[in-house]
Every structure is written in structure tokens, then in C-alpha cells.
Amino acid sequence: MRRPKKYESGEATQYISRRAALRKLQLSLNDFRRLCILKGVYPREPKHRRRAQKGSSEIKVLYHTKDIRFLLHESIVWTLRDYKIFAKKSNRDRAIKDFRNLKRRLALFPEIKLDHIVKERYPTFIDALKDLDDCLTLLFLFSTFPSLHLIPREQSNLCRRLTIEFLHYVIASKSLRKVFISIKGYYFQAEIKGQKVTWIVPHYYPFKPQSRQEVDFKVMSIFVEFYTIMLGFTNFRLFHGLNLAYPPQFPSSVLQDSEDSLKDEASFVSDRIAALNFDLLRTDKVQEDEEELDIDMELLEQDGDSKRIIKMKQEAQEVSRLRTLFKGLKFFINREVPREPLVILIRSFGGKVSWDSSIFAGSAYDETDETITHQIVDRPSLATQYISRDYIQPQWVFDCVNQRTLLPTNKYFLGETLPPHLSPFVDSKRDTYIPPEEKALLDPSLIETHAQSDDDSEDEAEKEEEEAVDQELLDAQLQLAYQQETAEYKKYGGPDGVNEDEEDPEDDDEEDDDDEEEEEEEVDEKTKRLQEEKQKMSVQSGKVHKVNKRQVHKAEVDEHRLQARMVKPRHRNLFRKLIREKQTKEKEEWLLRKKRRTIEADNKEARKTAKREARKEAAAAAAKASKLGK
């Protein structure tokens, strides 16, 4: 048998260096980069670099040999080679000024077909949806780009078109769930086919030139090239799922033949589409309204009520409420407010929206419309105001969506200092310390109490006393009423009394039976005693059952101990870990709460003393005044 040589098997053959891959595929480095990005083949890190690199220990870019072999079969490799030929031939034409030939050649530029790659990389539609985050963010970003070096204008235009189409889907399906304004841009989260899709839309400010020092534009452009195709297919499928015509069109009722529309219909339509303000043409005539949801709810109801199902039910209810959040409201967006994000929000939750027709095409009504309920403003003051509408700052819309209710508008009025904009991506039901401000935001009822707590401490004390008195009064009244009731029942034999009567004979029977068994040889004394007991048995007024807290706690602890002992040995570590985590969390929460309490107490004390001093001063002043008066 031949002695195996070094690096002929194992890790050394599993990996291939980039240079070797280039040689194998007969491509230039740029073409190879492009191919890899399009096919989703990325470099790998080996476990033992020296072994994988056949003894050399410098850090090379390595690929799986299997991946490269997979690339060998790819049909676009041939297109990439065609590019090289194309460049050579067209350059020659240009050099000898054979423009006729050049024109012909340019028309037949070898285009890369990526459909099969999309299908290959995302075997199912859900896979594609799972990977949509990156894609959307990048495309939204590129849609704001002008034509740059290495980024052609058609690409950014295509990005704009696809993202607008996607937004149309989001609006039509009402799948938006969470929004967040960050310093990076607007975060949106939608739920599409059960997948949470998150993306960032940049703030629309003038384009900032990017330095080439940190970002490789060429690479990003290739990513975008792939993502545009992927989003195109996704959009097609999503639109068809909703029975919308795919290249979005308007029903003929929306598009009137006006001068503008007749002049250049294509640009007119594309402007209206970009406005996001009209419903699109549907391929079916009937509009179904949320029937699916109801069916789901019914199914769930059959399934008893485990915690998860209850949670799901709540979630479903909340979502159904969210979908009609702005129904019946009419918004007007002032010119200084970013239009697009707000239009998406308002439209996807059933509201009507318009803006000044000079900013963007597609406004539905004017500012003077008296039926407008909310005007979104972002400036300190406004000259002309209508009484019939609320002037609110844009954050109100975002917060309403996150809280899934219509919040009171008073905190968001024109010129008000806004409450903090909290992130919806932090779980509000988390079991850690939640500061009271956040709690107040989550539960509006707490706002009032919080506001009241700022009142005088003395007043509070008085109020407490009053409340205590009230409580006592109430208790006494209740007691009285109860006694009266019982008396009435005794008199007339209320339903309770009847029941008791019925029960009693049964009990007697049972006892009688028992007696009969033992009867014959029993002593009379016993029967006597029993009869006495029987006489004693009667309905008495109930006592409030006092819960012994200590005992309950003890029982709980015992139960917990028993549970701990019941845990299987292999799960013991996990159990301990869980317990420890819980304890630390509790401790942290306790600490924070304590901190808060001490701070608040200090504040209260300070306020009290300040007030006392003020009162003293006032008294002194009054005394002086009286003296002077005398």
C-alpha cells in the first residue's frame, strides 16, 4: 500500500485558499468576489489553521473545497467570463471608433440571471422572509443614494421602486407591529407570515458623502444587486398573496384623466404610487375582512386555557385592535414633518392622511378641511389653528402604535416637551425592575396617581386619615346590611336557608346510618352525646378566614424544597442555575426599588422642610404685618 503523504487528507483537503479557488474557477478576483456574494458562499475559519493551510501559518482567506466545487457548476460563471469578452470587444470597437458595432454590442450586454440562485439560497418562501431584515435595510439605504462611483443610478432607482412596493404590501396587509425613532433612523417591525421582519429607514436628510476608507462600495453594490432580485420575487409573492396586481396599479376610479395624467402617464402613476396614499388595484373583486383571525380565535377557545394559549389570545386581540387603531381619524401632515414614515403608520392602521399638495404628489385633502381630527406639527408654534383638530407632535403616532391604544394627546400638543420615546423592542412584561415612569406609560391610569403624589404630604396624610374613616364607615354599613339580609333570610327562608335545610337532613341520614351499624351494643351515653352535638350543630355567622402568612410562606418553601429534591440529577445544575438567576434578578430589583425609595424619601423630606420654612416665613411676615397694623 502506498504510504499516505502529508496534507493529502483531512483538514488540508477540506479547505482551499482563495488563490487556489481563483485558479480552479478561472476567474479574476473581482469576478470571484461577485460570484461568492451572489451564491452566498462565504470564507470559513478552520479549526486548525496550520493544518488547513498545508503547513503555512500566515492567515489566508479560506473556503470550503466543497463550496468551490459547487460554484464550478454555476451557470453564471459563464456569464462572468462573457463579461471579460464583452469588455475586450467593446473596448476594441471604441478604440477603432466602430460605433455601429459598439451600439449593437451594448444592446446585447450579457446580463446575469439570478432567479435560480434566489431559489437555491432560499428553498422556501419563509427562508427568504427570515433573511429580509438585511435586505430591506440595505435597499432602503440605497434608495436614497444619488448615482455614485460604482453605484449606478438605475440601481438606486430600482431600490426605491422595490421598497415602495414593499411598503404598499405592509400597508395593505396591516402587518406593521412596532416602530422606533432612533438616532440611526426609523426602525420598523412587521409580522409577515408569522416572521418578524425588522428594517431601518434612514432619516431623510441631504445625502452625506461616504468615505471610501471604511466601506467597500463595490461589495455593497453587489449585495444590493442580489437583494433587489430577491425582494422583487418576494414582493411578487406577497402581492399575489393579498390578491393585488403585481406591478402596482391603481383602480380606474382613482386615476382621473387630468392634464397631468395625460401628459406623462407613467411618471404620474409612479408618483402616486410613491405617495403611498391610495389603495392598489386588486385582482379579485371581493374584499375579505379579517375572517381568518376570528376562525383562529374560535379554534383557540376549544383548547382550554393553558398559559400560552391565553397569552396568544391576548396577543391576537391586541393585534386586531391595532389594525383598526386610527380608523375614522383624519390626519394632516405639516410640511416640516417627515412624510413617508408617518404615512406608512397612519395608513396601515386605518387612518386617512394628507399633506400640502406642493410637497409631494397624491395629497387627498387640504389643510382647510374641517373634518381633520389631527394635524401633525413639529414646530414650536403655529399662526393659524383650527379648534376642531388636535395639533400634535409626530411622536404621538409612534407611541400610539407601540402602546396599541390611542394615547391622550395632551402630552403631545404643539410646543409641549415630549415624554421620552421608549423602545418597543424591550419587553415591557419582563420580570425585572421597571421604573415607575415606564409603568405609567404602559398603564395610563397610573399617570394620574403619579401626578397626585406631588401634592402636599400633609394633605396626603389628611386624606389618608379621611380615607381610613371612610373605610370604617363603609365596613360598618356593610356589616349592617349583611345582618339585615341574614335576618330577612331567617324570616322568609331565602335560597341559602333552603339549601342548608336540604343539606342537613342528608347529613343526619348518613350519621344515622353510621349509628345503625354500631347501634345495638353501644352505650346510651354515646347517643346522648351525639344528640347533644347534633343540637350544637347549627349555622353560625361566618368568620373571615385569616391567612397565616408565615405558614403559607413555610408551605411554599417546603414545596419548593420538595420540588428541588424531585429534580432529576441530570437537570440539577440547570435547576440551580435557574434558581440563582431568579435570586439575583430579585435582588437587583429589590436594590433598585430601595434606591428609588430612599431617593424619593429624601426628596420628600427636602420638600417638606422647604414648605415648612416657607410657612414659617409667611407666618412671621403675617405677624410682622399684624404688628405693623397694630
Next chain:
Amino acid sequence: MTAVEPGTKKKRISKKNKSAWRKTDIQDVEQFLEDQRQEERIGTFTDKQDEDLFVLDTSADKPAKAAVLSVKQKRKLNAKKPMRSHQALENTSKVQDPIAKRNHVRQKKNGRNIELEVCNPTKPRHRQANSDRALYYEKLEQRLADKKSKKLAVEKDIWEEVDFRDAIPGLKDKKGWISRELALHTAGNIGKKVVKTHASLHHKTTKAKKFELPHPGMSYNPAPEDHQDLISKIVEREEGIIKKEQHLKRVTTSMFSKVTPEERDRRRLQEMSQGMEEEEEQEEGQQDEAGQGNGEKPEENVDKPYHTVNAPVENKKKSKQARRKELKQKELARQTELKRKLKQQTADLIRIKSIRHELDDEEEDLNELKKRRKQRAEKAKFEPKRLGRHKFEEPDLDVNLPEDVAGNLRNVKTESSLLKDRFHTLQRNNMLPTTKLVNRKKAKVKRFERSSHKEPGVSYQDLKDKRRAAAAAAKAAADIKI
């Protein structure tokens, strides 16, 4: 009837039969007769008056238009002329070449007559070319139409469940006679191979979240707690970086004592001249010796044989006796060591308990090590992999400083570039190797001034000449003085 050019040679035609006589070209005769008839009808030139034939030109001659050609036109005209460099090769002799067929270059036939091939294809390759051409035009038209209508290529559902057999007519079987393997094999052989992606392409290479959700402190109007939390995070990181930097500085720069520049230069001089002074001294010494030695010339030093500085190596050989003794000593040492060990073992019997403890400790240490390694491996699963020469470094977190928080949407100060953020995410997700832009230095081009453009400056040569002249003048002056 076409006029026969005068230069061309008449082709000889056989006139064997009477019918062949018809081939005779009688054009010239007929032409002559025609001319004669014409003259008879309208008369000859000689019959006419001069006034009939000529007109007096009374208008002044227009000045000949000075054709001002553009550079481009001139160039075009010049391009038509034969090259100047080839003029020498041209035959200017008036004498005709006696051998007409010398160096006769056969003109290439002017290609195929494609029109003919298109209209009536005769060969299979013509037909092939025709069908190819048709395909090409079809494609071109389609392409142009697509471009005009701005149609996207994505208007189909690629996620529809499609069996590859449906696309191949022969493999569609409703009766289930063709197995899947057979169908796969056939598809491969007719050029429609079904490529299977291997599973490792879809494997995740990192456990970290693909899309990072924002920290609540990044809100444009954050709650103070969240904002503080974010800032404290950033501060913590910055402190870590500073600590590392300080450590590096302590370990490298501040390890070495500092000296003044003068001291440094002096040391350098000293270091560089190490050994030179000694040699000089030696030479001097030798010269002194030579001087003392009386009569011995310094040139004799050169003839001295070469001596190494090191002492000569002696090859000391051990005697047989010494070897024997050494061996004996070794054996003895080995045996005493064995004895010692045996003794140790017996002594260890007493401390079995403590040995067991030691072993336990060792095992515990090992377990600890194992655990730590496992932890590290688990942590590494969340970190970006090392794909290229450069290590991925976490970019800074974005934050609005407290004075920048505007509190309303109109005055938001945006931080971070989204593009950079995306680029780093791709790198974090092991999709791109970390790279750094390399600015390759361009080769320095040495530039010379044309001598025609050179300013009359002072050159080194001039200076040298001047100095020499001055020296010569000074010498001459000195001579005169003497």
C-alpha cells in the same frame, strides 16, 4: 451597351461556327456610324461660328476659396496618404519591371457573399448561421422592448412547487414508470442537470443575532435611565481600550530609559566606532615597537603570517582508563539513584493519604481547565470568525451626547452612517472578511526639465569651475609675490 475602356485587352473569342460570329463585338463600328449620322444631322464643329461655341466670360474670377481645414480634417486627409516611412520603399523608377509577375500579391477574395447565403442557403452551416442570426435578433428585440417598458425580470413566483420533470417532455410520466433516480440521471445527461445544494451552505456560522435591535438609549428622545445606561456602556468600553493602551505603553515605551538627544548621539558615535580606536592604538603600538626594534621597516608587518584571535583548539583525547572510570562512575550514580527511589517509595507508603489528596487536586484543576475551555468555545460561537488577515473590531456604539438630545424630530442629530453599520454587520456575520483599504504608493516619477526650458541656474559643475579658477588665480598671485 457599355463603352469599352481603352486600356483593356480584347478577349479572344473562337469564331469557328457561323453562330459564333454573333459574339463579335461590333460596338466600335456602330459607335462610329452613329457619330457620323449625328454630324450629318447637326453639322461638324468646323461649320459653326466661334460665338456659337464660346461665351465671353465677363464676371470677375472669384478668389479661390482658401480651404481652411480643421486639424481633424487635415489629419483625415493625411491618413489617406501613404506613410512617410514607407515612401522609401516605393518604386520610383520609370523603367517597367520586365517580369510582371514578380512578387505578385494575390488580392484576398472579398469574403463570402452573406446576402446570397441568407437568401438561398446551400450548406448546413449556412442554415445554422441563419437560425443563429434569427435567435440573435429575437433576443435583441426582446431586450430592447423590455428596456422600453421598464419591465422587471422578477414577475413570476419562483417558490412554486415545480417538479423538474415537468420541464423535460420525455420524463413526464403519469404511470410512475420512471424512477426519480433515473429521471435525475437523464436530466443530467441532456444538459439540464439538477444541482443539489449541500446543506452546509445553509449552516449558520455564528450564534449571534443577525439583526441587532437598537438599545433603548438610542431613541431620539430617550428616557434618562436608558440614556445613562448606554453612556455608561460606552464609557466602560472606552476605559477598557485606554487600559489596554496604557498597558502596551508600560510594557514597551516606558520600559526604556530616556536620554537627551546629545547623549543619544554620543552613544551612537561610541557604539559605531567600537573597535576602531583599539586598532589604531595597536597599530601605533606596533609602529612604536618597530621603531624600538631598530631598523625593522613597517612594511615587514604586511608579510607576517595570518593569526587568528582565538586560541588554537586542541583535540584532547580521553585515555581508555579515563573512559572506563567515567563509565564506572555513571553506573554507580544510577544505582544510588535507584536505591534512593526505592527508599522514597517505601517512605511514601506512609503518606498515601496526602498523595491521594494531591491527585484529587490535580483532577480538580484539570476539570476546571476543561470547563473554562468549554466556556471559551461557547463564547467564541457568538463572536465573529477570523476570516482574513485583519481581525474584526467592534465599531463604536452610536449615542447622542446629552447636549445633543434635541427632544423633537425636527432637530434630531443623526449619529452613525447606516452604510458603515451594514458593512460591519456583514463582517460580523462572517459574510465578508475584514479588510483595510490599502493605499498603494505610486512609483515616483523622476522628472527632468528639457534643456531648452532650463533656467540658467548655477550648476555644480559651474561652481567647481569657479572654485578652480579662483584657486588658480590665488596661486598665480602668490607666485607673483614670491
